[in-house]
Amino acid sequence: MTRFATLDIGTNSQLLLVAERDERGDFHDLLDRAVVTRLGLGLERTGSLQLQTMEHNLDQIRVFLRLCSDMGVDKIAAAGTLCLRKAKNAGDFLREVERETGIRIEVVSGEEEARLTFIGVRSGLPAGMARPLVFDLGGGSCEFILGQDGRIERRFSLEVGAVRMTDRFLPSDPAAPGEIDSLRSHLDGEALVELTTLADFQSLVGVGGTVTTLGAMHLELEDYRADRIQGMELARADIDGLCEKLAFLSVAERKRLSGLDPKRADVILAGALIVQRIVHLLGAGGLVVSDRGLRHGLMQERFGPVAARDAK
DSSP states (O other): EEEEEEEEOOOOOEEEEEEETTEEEEEEEEEEEEEEEEEEEEHHHHSSOOOOHHHHHHHHHHHHHHHHHHHHOOOEEEOOHHHHOOTTTHHHHHHHHHHOOOOOOOOOHHHHHHHHHHHHTTTTSSSTOOOOOOOOOOOOOOEEEEEEEEEEEEEEEESOOOOHHHHOOOSSSSSOHHHHHHHHHIIIITTTTTGGOOOOSEEEESSHHHHHHHHHHHHOSSOOHHHHHTEEEEEEEHHHHHHHHHTOOHHHHHTTTTTTTTTTTTTTTHHHHHHHHHHHHHSEEEEEESOOOOOHHHHHHHOOOOHHHHOO
């Protein structure tokens, strides 16, 4: 069977998916890995990628490519998201990656990111979930996709993300109450105002490292387990409780919490507050957690054209 890999270069992390395609065209995941690399660190303040973070991300791409080589991957597709759309010097990073590794990263638009995410998430949803509203919260942006029976009805991208909002609103450690209030006001106002135009969805589905981390924290997992995270439900009260808990802790104290990757400790509060405001503004009772996302959609889109055509 043929093996393929997709690489998601995000603002906060890199994600690698390796899958095998059988004779019927179905994909079987062999490796699914995420590493916090913080490519977009400082972007909100400077408008540019930092040299040290670019070098770190290039090194991680090399690590992933060695894994792909060891696993006998035949083809690789790579996509970049918000920080590579926004940074003034993104072209420098893209050219260096291609020169050093031969990998060409396709920088996708916010709407294309949303579409690919929906394709990936849909592949892991129960058959009875006919009208989901999916949101994918990353380090730099949040994509929203409303669909019906596999058809996308509406998609848009908002420039709110865990890294971006931490840089802008939560400079103190631990966060000051006034800083948290300012972030909530920003989210409830201009940042998430477009959510007031969304209605008539069956279920709210959350995707991305913040959402899966909140799920792992709620379950108090010592080691991350995708089989327990995929499809679990987080009630509004669960999310409110996690936000309240995180708000009083320093970064060092957060690092000791079960279910939280220490590398996410500095941005998890902003991410949790974004999730909280999304749930409240939509009037939802909670959300379903999905461990799938853009990397799965990219796999279907680039290496499974029939599935991609169905989703358009």
